[in-house]
Amino acid sequence: MSLDKSTFLLNSAALAAGAALFGATANAQNYNGPTETTGPYLSGGYNYLDFDEDLGGDAHVSAITARAGWQLHPNFGVEADASFGIDNGEFDFDGDEDDFDLDDNEDSDFDDVIAGPGDLGLDYLIGFYGRATMPLSDRFDVSAxxxxxxxxxxxxxxxxxxxxxxxxxxxxxxxxxxxxxxxLTESMAIRADYTHYEFDTSNAESFGINLEYKFGV
Incomplete structure (x- = not known):
């Protein structure tokens, strides 16, 4: 993923999150329709992640995810989740010998390209978030x-x-x-997520589906 594309995706996601946060604030002040149940919730499910390594290529990884959160207000909450890879993502590596200080073909210079198959493994991914929620009906809501x-x-x-x-x-x-x-019920929901991660040496896009249980207060 190029820097321009990564920057565009991050800016787009940030704008979407900001718009939803602004909408949720207005919703909290003016909206008299359905509201989200407050209280703690737990969820678990599957995540598909697309990683872009600075020194490698795109790799797709499957992961299982566990999440815990607290809906502090019908429109605002906090949550944390942890994902653990269940397979390795394959990618075609294309780099330079100089990046690794390696003379791969032993020709006494470090200017050649290093190419070969690669595997990317995700040991864990842990995130902490503030969340803004906007209920659209008694059963359906969107959030950022x-x-x-x-x-x-x-x-x-x-x-x-x-x-x-x-x-x-x-x-x-x-x-x-x-x-x-x-x-699905008063205490059970199915939730689909998209998350963009802007790491120091890699970026990632995550697409997940989770089953959520709300304890409520």
């Missing part, structure tokens, strides 16, 4: 969230020269996203 996330990502590349490169490690950065939820 913004926060900060931490991840442990490891990439392994087998080069043409027979070397194995390992890079990645701990990363962190801002995260913004949006979601839509439908109440």
């Amino acid at each position: 969230r913004a926060g900060y996330a931490f991840a442990e990502i490891d990439s392994t590349v087998a080069t043409v020269g027979g070397n194995e490169l390992v890079f990645g490690g701990s990363d962190d950065g801002f995260a913004v996203g949006a979601s839509a939820a439908y109440d």
Whole structure:
């Protein structure tokens, strides 16, 4: 993912989150329709993540996600979630020897391209968010969230020269996203999420589906 595309996605997601936050504020003041139940909630489900490593390529990873949150007000809440990879994402690596201080083909220079198949593994991804919610009906609501996330990502590349490169490690950065939820019952809902992660050495897009249980107060 190019810097321009990444910046565009981050700015678009931030604008969407800001618009939803503004809308939720207006909703809290003027909206007399359906409201969200306040209180704690737990959820779990599946996430599909698309990672773009600065020193690698795009890799798609499947993960399971657990989330805990508290709806402090019908329009505002806080939540945290943790995702753990359940498979490795494959990508085609295309880098430079100089990036790794490696003479892969042993020709006494470091100007050649290193290319080869790679695997990306997600050990964990943990995020903390503030969330603005706007109920659209008794059963359906949309929301936006913004926060900060931490991840442990490891990439392994087998080069043409027979070397194995390992890079990645701990990363962190801002995260913004949006979601839509439908109440199956008074306490059970199904929620779909999109989140953009702007890490230091990689970016990621996440698409998730979760089953949520609301305890309510």
